[in-house]
Amino acid sequence: MSIVKYMKILNVVGARPNFMKIAPLMAEYSRRENIHAILVHTGQHYDDTMSHLFFEELGIPKPDINLEVGSGSHAVQTAEIMKRFEPVLIHHKPDVVLVVGDVNSTIACVLVGAKLGTKLAHVEAGLRSFDRSMPEEINRVLTDAISDFLFCTEQSGVDNLLREGIPQDKVHLVGNVMIDTLLKNRAKAQSSTILDRLAINGHTYALLTLHRPANVDNPQVFGHILDAIDFILKDMPVIFPVHPRTRKNLYSTTLGQRVGRMVGLRLIDPLGYLDFLRLMMSAAIVLTDSGGIQEETTILKVPCLTLREHTERPATVTCGSNQIVGRNPQRIVAAYKDVVNNDGKRYQIPPLWDGQAARRIVDILTDKKHEGASRHQF
Numbered sequence: 091m092s093i094v095k096y097m098k099i100l101n102v103v104g105a106r107p108n109f110m111k112i113a114p115l116m117a118e119y120s121r122r123e124n125i126h127a128i129l130v131h132t133g134q135h136y137d138d139t140m141s142h143l144f145f146e147e148l149g150i151p152k153p154d155i156n157l158e159v160g161s162g163s164h165a166v167q168t169a170e171i172m173k174r175f176e177p178v179l180i181h182h183k184p185d186v187v188l189v190v191g192d193v194n195s196t197i198a199c200v201l202v203g204a205k206l207g208t209k210l211a212h213v214e215a216g217l218r219s220f221d222r223s224m225p226e227e228i229n230r231v232l233t234d235a236i237s238d239f240l241f242c243t244e245q246s247g248v249d250n251l252l253r254e255g256i257p258q259d260k261v262h263l264v265g266n267v268m269i270d271t272l273l274k275n276r277a278k279a280q281s282s283t284i285l286d287r288l289a290i291n292g293h294t295y296a297l298l299t300l301h302r303p304a305n306v307d308n309p310q311v312f313g314h315i316l317d318a319i320d321f322i323l324k325d326m327p328v329i330f331p332v333h334p335r336t337r338k339n340l341y342s343t344t345l346g347q348r349v350g351r352m353v354g355l356r357l358i359d360p361l362g363y364l365d366f367l368r369l370m371m372s373a374a375i376v377l378t379d380s381g382g383i384q385e386e387t388t389i390l391k392v393p394c395l396t397l398r399e400h401t402e403r404p405a406t407v408t409c410g411s412n413q414i415v416g417r418n419p420q421r422i423v424a425a426y427k428d429v430v431n432n433d434g435k436r437y438q439i440p441p442l443w444d445g446q447a448a449r450r451i452v453d454i455l456t457d458k459k460h461e462g463a464s465r466h467q468f
């Protein structure tokens with residue numbers, strides 16, 4: 091009788107952009123016989139439209155454990171996740187803890203894992219905005235410094251890690267799990283009814299998302315972005331699914347009244363994955379401060395203006411449809427006019443963004459040459 095050896099992989103998700111990254115990995119694990127996958131949701135995001143809906147639409151199994159940490163300051167949230175995650179790790183003793191992205195849940199769980207001597211895998215490693223005022227940049231740098239498997243979406247990630255002195259054998263260019271999810275769901279998104287529900291089917295429209303603290307926590311900066319939106323509204327309606335942080339900031343200032351008067355600006359609740367993908371697919375232009383949307387518009391070949399001063403995803407600019415335009419209204423409007431009048435941007439797909447990233451990651455994790463017990467300190 092042969093004894094089957096299972097590899098136990100404990101996976102962590104917490105915030106909205108994590109869910110589309112974990113979905114193809116969970117599907118890939120379920121296709122393998124030798125993997126026991128555990129899913130932990132930290133509860134960083136908890137509203138139905140920020141969490142549950144994504145599990146349903148993307149077929150992600152119900153989390154085995156929900157730490158239910160909720161919102162808080164960076165220190166409170168990170169510390170609370172660490173406190174609640176440590177006993178889970180001690181109980182399950184996985185071979186590997188796998189984290190995705192750059193949110194507080196990512197760094198909190200990696201820090202716990204490193205102190206307990208568990209092997210750590212970071213999916214979406216090496217991305218750098220070189221802007222340390224972004225909480226995500228801190229999370230990225232620290233997570234990469236203590237992880238054992240660093241899975242990169244683009245060559246810049248590999249280059250950044252090697253420059254930071256990470257040994258080459260830890261670094262793997264595997265492609266983009268978020269794009270695995272997009273390619274898998276593209277056809278399904280065609281049957282979303284969101285365009286009819288918003289009465290914009292067949293119409294030209296722009297799509298706007300904003301949630302970065304640097305944009306929405308400062309009313310003056312937020313106001314400048316709205317100045318640019320005022321200009322675009324002369325041409326077309328702007329659909330604006332509003333993140334909870336953004337909504338809170340809008341309605342605690344006079345900006346709430348201002349957006350109410352902006353004819354054609356359609357403020358709607360956050361959307362599920364399929365509705366939002368459908369909206370992106372038919373948009374004339376997308377304006378965003380999100381990281382993931384820069385990548386999704388690149389695949390969809392929809393022009394994207396990123397309302398930030400930097401991107402940690404330079405392949406979306408060098409290859410894709412993205413332009414970094416900052417928050418100055420004149421600059422945003424100039425880039426908008428350029429897109430509308432003369433859509434001359436290159437539209438290529440970065441290497442390995444082909445729907446196979448999860449398969450590559452699991453191949454590497456389960457490869458015999460990477461085997462080796464975690465230095466458990468349980």
Ligand code: UD1
Pocket residue numbers: 105106107134135136137140161162192193194195225226301333334335338
């Ligand atoms: C977090 C991530 C950010 C990511 C974003 C995607 C960090 C540091 N930031 O930012 O990288 O791009 O998620 O959405 O991890 N709230 C709700 N319901 C929820 C979740 C949040 O109402 O389900 C409200 C709360 O008031 C909360 C605020 O939104 O205080 C911010 O949530 P938080 O998770 O702290 O940060 P995000 O801005 O969502």
